[in-house]
């Protein structure tokens with residue numbers, strides 16, 4: 131399925147030929163029919179008023195300058211002023227409505243793309259760079275905004291003006307019109323050829339930019355590692371070369387547009403010169419009045435400038451089509467883990483039992499190398515299972531499969547005898563509380579960080595959870611207590627404090643299954659004790675799987691599962707496993723020695 135996703139993305143990228151990707155945005159426009167028709171009306175009225183002006187000029191020259199009546203000139207100027215006022219009003223309304231639509235559409239596109247991104251499975255993020263996705267969310271949507279705002283309105287205005295001006299030219303002087311109209315294919319040809327070229331180049335430029343943004347994001351979020359290895363200069367150099375790449379790509383796109391502009395203006399200008407030339411001869415020979423020639427000339431200038439405007443706008447729209455295409459690619463990626471059409475519900479039991487049956491799994495990114503081999507394990511309701519094993523044995527992967535971040539390649543996993551594949555992943559995840567090794571702390575107040583476990587939790591519930599997680603004291607010791615800002619631009623929490631916040635979150639979530647990834651980092655004795663008592667509290671009455679690093683946890687577990695290289699190599703209690711003198715005995719000796727001696731000291 132994932133492969134199909136990738137192929138689809140490549141196909142879309144290859145069909146780099148038209149403005150078609152912009153049609154993806156039509157549903158967004160159709161939500162605002164009133165505004166769109168208002169904008170169209172303003173647009174057409176402005177064009178009509180513009181087209182009236184040359185007729186007024188003709189009348190003024192032929193009648194007013196004919197000298198019969200100065201009153202006529204006055205009334206024409208009055209009329210002209212009225213037309214100008216109406217034109218200005220229609221243009222202002224058009225500007226407001228069109229910009230409103232642009233901003234509105236982009237705000238909706240942004241929210242939709244973001245909410246789609248939150249639904250995609252971790253497998254997608256294993257293969258993507260978050261910086262690149264962020265760039266799509268910001269740079270590409272901005273591109274679309276300018277297309278839908280100013281550019282689309284210009285395009286429509288120019289189109290309506292062009293058609294109107296051509297009709298009026300034909301009415302004014304059919305034979306002069308033919309000269310001008312003959313030039314149109316000459317203008318359109320380079321327009322179409324270069325438009326395509328500009329579009330491809332602009333896509334390259336945006337891609338390069340997204341790469342540079344991804345690199346910058348990665349470096350800045352790891353600023354401590356970067357500085358500790360004194361990599362500032364290398365990082366700057368690499369970013370500069372990425373930025374240079376983006377500049378070069380943009381330069382090429384701009385170059386193609388500049389050539390396009392040259393051709394458009396040159397051909398249009400030449401045909402205007404030809405019209406002037408032939409028209410002057412016609413006036414001299416008396417087949418045309420001066421007013422008619424002026425009127426025709428104004429129309430042909432209008433037609434020409436709107437066509438030139440169209441060519442510019444075409445370039446802009448091509449840029450936006452590139453952006454829309456990249457966003458559609460993102461929107462077309464289907465979450466690999468989705469709810470089945472008719473999801474089953476897991477029986478609402480406090481006592482949840484879990485089972486793995488012949489479960490094998492491999493990550494897509496790791497050359498399909500199996501990470502778990504035929505795991506079979508049944509966990510009783512309320513049981514505490516400690517999972518131990520060397521690094522890379524597949525312990526965290528077991529958690530990933532239980533949370534259904536990934537589906538097993540073969541075999542099955544079930545909760546209360548319902549296969550995980552048959553339930554809505556959101557429903558499943560509601561039944562599980564995960565306390566990760568390195569809990570995420572968000573840029574929000576401590577209270578909000580805890581309430582992440584149960585959105586809308588009351589202050590009393592938050593405090594009760596914090597107390598149970600032995601976090602209340604350190605929180606109240608902070609200047610603003612529960613209202614202290616944490617995360618970016620806030621206080622930095624220690625490893626032990628973060629863990630207790632994560633435990634408080636899990637307590638609030640109050641899920642029947644608990645997945646606990648114990649921190650390896652040595653906590654000082656006091657916070658270790660606090661974290662441990664918080665965990666004891668949390669584990670009560672829940673089905674618990676702990677990736678165990680502490681002897682205390684292992685000793686408390688009902689059973690210990692020993693994993694090595696993706697397989698379960700042994701299951702038993704501490705004393706059974708030590709007596710078997712297998713991998714566990716070795717691990718216990720190496721890993722828990724320090725802990726064990728502390729325990730012995732405490733005991734004696």
Ligand SMILES: Nc1ncnc2c1ncn2[C@@H]1O[C@H](COP(=O)(O)OP(=O)(O)OP(=O)(O)O)[C@@H](O)[C@H]1O
Pocket residue numbers: 256493494495496501519520521522523524525526527528
């Ligand atoms: N997202 C991923 N994409 C590809 N391979 C992965 C991914 N996550 C883990 N792996 C690989 O899967 C194997 C098992 O990893 P896992 O994290 O489950 O091990 P672990 O027993 O939890 O290790 P540790 O104790 O070091 O956390 C490793 O070889 C690892 O490189």
